[in-house]
Amino acid sequence: MNQWVKGFLTGLICIIYSAVNAQDIHFSQFYASPLLLNPANTGNYDGDWRIINNDRTQWRSITVTPYNTIAIGGDMQYYIHNEKFSAGLIFVNDKSGTLGLTTNQAIFTGAWHKIIKNNSFHIGIQAGVMMVSFDSKDLTFPYDYNSDAGLYSSGYGNQIYGTDAYNFGNRIYVPIVNAGIIWNRRFRNYMPEFGLAFNNINTPNESFDPQVKQPLNIRQNYHAACHFYLTQKVTITPRILYSRETTVLEELYGGNISYKIPANKFNLNSLMFGTYIRDTFSQQADAAIFIFGANIHKIDIGISYDINVSNLQLASNYRGAFEISLVYTEISTIFNKFTIPCDRY
Secondary structure (H helix, E strand, O other), X not given: OOHHHHHHHHHHHHHHHOOOOOOOOOOOOHHHOHHHHOHHHOOOOOOOEEEEEEEEEEOOOOOOOOEEEEEEEEEEEEEEOOEEXXXXXXXXXXXXXXXXXXXXEEEXXXXXXXXXXOEEEEEEEEEEEEEEEOOOXXXXXXXHEEOOOOEEOOOHHHHHHOOOOOOOOXXXXXXXXXXXXXXXXXXXXXXXXXXXXXXXXXXXXXXXXXXXXXXXXXXXXXXXXXXXXXXXOEEEEEEEEEEEEOOEEEEEEEEEEEEEOOOOOOOEEEEEEEEEEEEOOOOOOOEEEEEEEEEEOXXXXXXXXXXXXXXXXXXXXXXXXXXXXXXXXXXXXXXXXXXXXXXXX
């Protein structure tokens, strides 16, 4: 590469670096990553316990090193004095781009569930730590310009100006606190659900430079869904997710249709198809998402692909992200209690 071009790029990286933020974790199958969508989803299911795994790979067609996100979590139910509580853990690993920007999260999640006049309320909170790091061995900065040799050399600045030439480290630890609430209610043939979550409510400092304050802004998630039970075999579920962090906006909307399969030797219970649109509120949608899934025994499997339809398609050739989700749910051993109204004589 031309040395002038390389110098310009490294200088540009240095300027951008001073305000770098960790990438927000997101999945196209957001409903299959419930613990990251809303803390109140902890235990918000019919079963004793579950294990969740999500894997997303993005921009393989653009970058040398694609963006990759892996999330593994689990939660289970607890009953204390006739009150239902839930608790679990989430581990997330996210790698972004060729500089190896890596985000690791370890989060404890908990929720309380209450039914009031057939209305189900779920209130959740999460607390954990996020470690953000990057690989600096291939980075060069203005300090690294060797005028005698007429080129940039990684680490040259430290040799001349000392180890404090850059005045920042390549690893930080950030405490994070999230909270959320969900309401749902089952009617005869449909069940609506609304949720609200706030991530990073403690607005921690995520700057690599200890002398610079770079708060991690609060991210708001507003989500809604409604399960329409058309027949005993067919269910349609439209969904929408609106996410906002300061001026950064994202919206996902679409739906799934599932069909129950008659009993068979493969333990295949149902099939699911879905399509969604990701919109960043620009003049053009960002991606069209197509999903195929199945429930086999106690496992829900989802496979999706994002087709990039934004202006970036010139570089991506419409290729976006591949994602897979696996959710194992153990059946409930607690019998639900129903009150049947009877006439009094």
